Amino acid sequence: MIKVSGLTKDYGARRAIHNLNFDAQQGEIVGFLGPNGAGKTTTLRILTGYMPPTDGEAIVAGYDVVEESLEVRKRVGYLPETVPLYTDMVVFDYLKFMGDLRKIPNVGARVDEVLDMVGLTDRANGYIGNLSKGMRQRVGLAQALMHRPEVLILDEPTIGLDPSQVVEVRALIREIGKDRTVLLSTHLLNEAQNICDRVLIINKGKIVAEDTTENLQARLIGAERVILRVRGESDDLAATIKKVKGVQGVETKSDGTVEFEFASGKDVRPEVAKQVINAGYDLLELRPLGMSLEEIFLELTGSDSKKK
Amino acid sequence: MRNIWTIAKREYDNYFNSPIAYVVAFAILLVLGIIFGLNVFFFTQNAFQNFGSAPDVSAITGAFVFMLVLSVPALTMRLVSEETRMGTMELLLTAPVRDAELIIGKWLGAFLFLLSLIAVTLVYPIILNNLVSPGIDLRVLLSAYLGVILLSSAFLGIGVGISATFSNQIAAFFITLITFVFLWWLVGFPASVVPVGGGVFTYLDMKSHFYNTLNVGVIQLGDLVYYISITALGLFVGTTAIEIRRWR
Numbered sequence: 336m337i338k339v340s341g342l343t344k345d346y347g348a349r350r351a352i353h354n355l356n357f358d359a360q361q362g363e364i365v366g367f368l369g370p371n372g373a374g375k376t377t378t379l380r381i382l383t384g385y386m387p388p389t390d391g392e393a394i395v396a397g398y399d400v401v402e403e404s405l406e407v408r409k410r411v412g413y414l415p416e417t418v419p420l421y422t423d424m425v426v427f428d429y430l431k432f433m434g435d436l437r438k439i440p441n442v443g444a445r446v447d448e449v450l451d452m453v454g455l456t457d458r459a460n461g462y463i464g465n466l467s468k469g470m471r472q473r474v475g476l477a478q479a480l481m482h483r484p485e486v487l488i489l490d491e492p493t494i495g496l497d498p499s500q501v502v503e504v505r506a507l508i509r510e511i512g513k514d515r516t517v518l519l520s521t522h523l524l525n526e527a528q529n530i531c532d533r534v535l536i537i538n539k540g541k542i543v544a545e546d547t548t549e550n551l552q553a554r555l556i557g558a559e560r561v562i563l564r565v566r567g568e569s570d571d572l573a574a575t576i577k578k579v580k581g582v583q584g585v586e587t588k589s590d591g592t593v594e595f596e597f598a599s600g601k602d603v604r605p606e607v608a609k610q611v612i613n614a615g616y617d618l619l620e621l622r623p624l625g626m627s628l629e630e631i632f633l634e635l636t637g638s639d640s641k642k643k
Numbered sequence: 644m645r646n647i648w649t650i651a652k653r654e655y656d657n658y659f660n661s662p663i664a665y666v667v668a669f670a671i672l673l674v675l676g677i678i679f680g681l682n683v684f685f686f687t688q689n690a691f692q693n694f695g696s697a698p699d700v701s702a703i704t705g706a707f708v709f710m711l712v713l714s715v716p717a718l719t720m721r722l723v724s725e726e727t728r729m730g731t732m733e734l735l736l737t738a739p740v741r742d743a744e745l746i747i748g749k750w751l752g753a754f755l756f757l758l759s760l761i762a763v764t765l766v767y768p769i770i771l772n773n774l775v776s777p778g779i780d781l782r783v784l785l786s787a788y789l790g791v792i793l794l795s796s797a798f799l800g801i802g803v804g805i806s807a808t809f810s811n812q813i814a815a816f817f818i819t820l821i822t823f824v825f826l827w828w829l830v831g832f833p834a835s836v837v838p839v840g841g842g843v844f845t846y847l848d849m850k851s852h853f854y855n856t857l858n859v860g861v862i863q864l865g866d867l868v869y870y871i872s873i874t875a876l877g878l879f880v881g882t883t884a885i886e887i888r889r890w891r
Contacts (some may be wrong), residue, residue: 419734435649
């Protein structure tokens with residue numbers, strides 16, 4: 336649904352994005368992750384036909400974003416970073432206006448439907464100017480959903496929402512992502528981890544990593560690290576675990592827990608658990624210490640800047 | 644085409660939510676009302692003393708276009724620049740709408756608003772028609788109102804073009820006003836000074852196509868072409884400004 340090759344954009348002398356290549360399939364939620372100024376918004380703006388790239392090519396929903404911009408725009412729903420709203424309009428009229436621009440038949444009924452999806456039915460006749468930031472964000476999302484787009488492009492979709500709304504909006508995005516393509520940008524790592532099937536990490540205009548969230552973690556760690564906690568004394572615990580084949584890097588922490596590693600794919604946890612229990616300990620916790628996306632992110636973007 | 648109408652309709656409705664539109668409408672109607680009242684007063688006085696001519700609408704329409712010079716910048720300044728400021732430009736530029744449709748829609752919305760205002764002023768000729776026997780000169784009425792409509796179109800064309808070029812409303816307002824002042828008062832001035840080629844300046848002069856012809860009942864193709872060309876030029880400038888903004 337989205338295919339990007341060699342995409343480059345210059346703002347004057349500054350190169351905002353450099354030779355981006357990626358794609359996204361139907362029914363896939365792809366996260367675009369990166370620090371501020373990494374080129375996320377620029378890329379999304381090119382994909383929505385807002386502005387043309389300096390170089391390279393982008394195909395969205397089967398059409399070239401430069402040559403067949405109008406066809407692309409018909410098929411894309413877009414929520415920009417600054418939610419574009421006419422504050423002096425009533426929510427219903429605003430959505431109707433957007434629906435009319437997209438030539439939706441029976442637009443009134445569709446507005447009601449979309450308002451229900453984002454949970455704003457009771458504010459349909461309120462002025463947008465009187466809505467809270469979270470509600471405005473949802474009106475923006477409603478606008479992007481009006482024409483049942485094949486591709487949904489969301490720039491920081493959960494920014495400014497309160498925690499329960501974040502959960503709702505993420506659930507909504509996941510629901511939409513089941514049969515359509517969603518490309519969303521975020522600088523929240525747990526958000527990417529939470530909703531995205533695949534993550535593109537972008538820094539300084541270049542993609543530094545691209546994989547599923549699980550694979551990204553596995554790829555960077557190589558070995559899996561596990562934390563083990565027992566009730567009471569744990570003096571000889573390390574020695575007990577070391578006996579198990581495949582266990583490496585055993586380390587006793589000051590709080591009495593023990594950490595160890597095993598090579599990816601060779602899960603030794605069941606064996607370790609048996610040994611610990613047979614040795615007479617009360618096993619409380621045996622938990623993988625997966626590297627969080629945060630750490631991956633810092634590793635990728637941090638090491639990149641160190642090289643320079 | 645439907646996109647133009649959708650955008651025009653929103654713009655038209657929007658005028659009725661904006662204080663500026665009411666201020667402009669009020670100012671125009673108030674000034675025209677005073678001028679109309681004074682006119683009727685002097686015409687009747689003259690008529691009692693058996694001189695003067697029969698009243699017609701040219702005094703009203705003549706004052707109307709003058710008011711347009713001053714008020715159209717206020718009506719057009721925010722048309723496009725406001726979208727840029729509010730971030731809604733991103734919405735319109737990523738909607739399946741051509742840049743030209745956007746600009747024409749904006750212009751049409753403002754034009755429909757002015758047409759509504761023009762329709763309200765028709766009350767003066769109607770009153771006048773009832774005061775005068777055997778009624779006012781309908782040819783002058785039609786031609787003068789055609790002139791007002793064409794001038795509105797041209798003024799709004801220029802205004803929309805400038806509003807699309809500048810992202811700041813105040814800048815758009817003053818540059819539109821300066822352009823009008825130039826085309827209305829200044830550009831025709833060299834015609835009386837230069838020895839040859841003065842006709843060019845007279846042709847460019849916006850008011851020369853109105854006061855001497857349309858407002859006194861003379862409809863010439865040249866005048867119609869002039870105003871329509873100015874409108875088209877303004878809309879073309881506006882569309883180009885949007886396109887340039889994309890590529891920047």
